[in-house]
Amino acid sequence: MVSPGEEFYRTYTAAQVKAVVAALSERAEFPYELTYLGGGSRLWHNGETVSNSDNTPVLGDMDTLLTRYAEELLALAPASWSVRIVDLGPGTTRPVRGLLRRLLDRSRLEGYRAIDISAELLALARENLVAEFPERAEGFDLRRGDFTGSDLAQVLSAADPHRDDLGPARFVVLAGGTLYNFADPGRVLRHVGEAMREGDVLLLTLRIDTGVDRPPFMDRVSVGGPYKPQQLAGLDLLGIDRSWYVPETGYDPERSEVFVRVRFSEPVAVNVTMDGRQRTISFRAGDTVVVWRYLYVDRSALVDQLTRSGFAVRLLEQGESGQVVLVAATLAERTRTD
Ligand SMILES: C[S@@+](CC[C@H](N)C(=O)[O-])C[C@H]1O[C@@H](n2cnc3c(N)ncnc32)[C@H](O)[C@@H]1O
Structure with missing residues (x-):
């Protein structure tokens, strides 16, 4: 018989301890998202460490695709509108900083909001943003919470009143394959879709199965x-x-x-x-x-899933490794909320 030490109870809230017990006893799983808290977060400080496989080209695509297609993404927002980035699970913020820079250069950035389950990663995100955008990062809004539940409303709500003729359009970023770590990605997509409104764009970066x-x-x-x-x-x-x-x-x-x-x-x-x-x-x-x-699904299964979850795919680009894609999707007509 083993008992968790103090660090376990220091790392997790009572609700998270319950979630661990439920996941272990009901489906023999440790909830992966909770490994970003506490000690697990330290592994992100120097980038990702893989035990014994070389993933460098894939990780490179994950980090650069949003920046490489920044112009195409901007073209999806109404031309005169400003853009707010809403980052779901920002991690180190590495993939999103190039896109933020492009928006700033074009005077199109209205703001940056992020929600992450891990206080440690939020601190790292803040540090990285301050280092890169010393003049703007103070106004960036970083919150702790679980975007798969009611906490999402802290950063994204269909009823957000702050919109006029100049936007903002919200770019909702779910980068780095985070979506496909969930046991039910379709549920997460529908939940995010319900908080989006016309003019918003969902941006995903994911590794897919290309058959090679x-x-x-x-x-x-x-x-x-x-x-x-x-x-x-x-x-x-x-x-x-x-x-x-x-x-x-x-x-x-x-x-x-x-x-x-x-x-x-x-x-x-x-x-x-x-x-x-x-x-x-x-x-x-x-x-x-x-x-x-x-x-681990192919391109057509990815598009099917987005369609079934109420989205219309507007852009799908492959990275240099051939295995990572950037997807931009907007709400399909029938699920628009405003
Ligand atoms: C795979 S990393 C991706 C980080 C970053 N987006 C990137 O592309 O490098 C997943 C991030 O999402 C956060 N995360 C995972 N599940 C979450 C949830 N349910 N609610 C909020 N944040 C979550 C983790 O703490 C981590 O920062």
């Missing part, structure tokens, strides 16, 4: 990795020793998802204090816990 350069673990589960240290950070916080399990990386054809999970080599019981009471979650040898998932 497919990860080798798609055919056979790879025992031992590749994985990123962040993906094990949640289990570390729970006090689950890395010698008690073996990481596995693979592909689930039914869900079209790549995953990292751990397989316990011995029985493990975790004793978590929740609402002042002890709650034990037990695993047997051979049981698995998912620590990361990523929907």
Whole structure:
């Protein structure tokens, strides 16, 4: 029997502790978004660290696509309107800073708002924005919250009253593949769509399946990795020793998802204090816990999903690696809210 140390309870709110217990006991998963809090966030300070695979071209595309297509994106907003960036999960802000610079250069930036679940990443985002935009960053509005729930209204609401003949149009950015880490990306898309209004543009950067350069673990589960240290950070916080399990990386054809999970080599019981009471979650040898998932679909499935979620795709560009796409989408006619 193992109990999480103080750091676990310092890192997570009571509601987040409950979410961890529910995810572990109901679907044998550690909620990946919570690994951006506390120790897991430290891995973002020097960029992403991958244990044993070379992802450099893909990461390069993730960082540059929004800037490379800035003019095409601006053309999607009414010509005289200013633009507000609403960044959902800004992380380091690396991918969005070039776009912000372009908007500033053209005197089209009305403002920048961001929401992130991690206080640590928000501090890093603030630091990076201040360093790059010392004259403007003070006015940037960074909030802590979960954009998959009611906190989204802090930064994006269909009823936002501050709009006149000069806009703003809001560019809602969900970059770096964040959308496809959720178990139900369609639900997240519909939730974001409900907070958008005519003139707003959703911007996604995602890695997709192009049929070439497919990860080798798609055919056979790879025992031992590749994985990123962040993906094990949640289990570390729970006090689950890395010698008690073996990481596995693979592909689930039914869900079209790549995953990292751990397989316990011995029985493990975790004793978590929740609402002042002890709650034990037990695993047997051979049981698995998912620590990361990523929907890995091709271009047409991506477009289908956006269409089913109430969006019309306006632009879809591929990065130099061929594996990352930038998608710009607006609300489809029938779901417009104003
Ligand atoms: C994959 S990183 C992407 C960061 C950045 N957009 C980029 O492209 O480099 C995901 C970011 O979203 C944040 N995040 C994940 N789930 C979230 C949620 N439900 N609500 C708010 N922020 C979330 C994480 O803390 C992290 O900063």
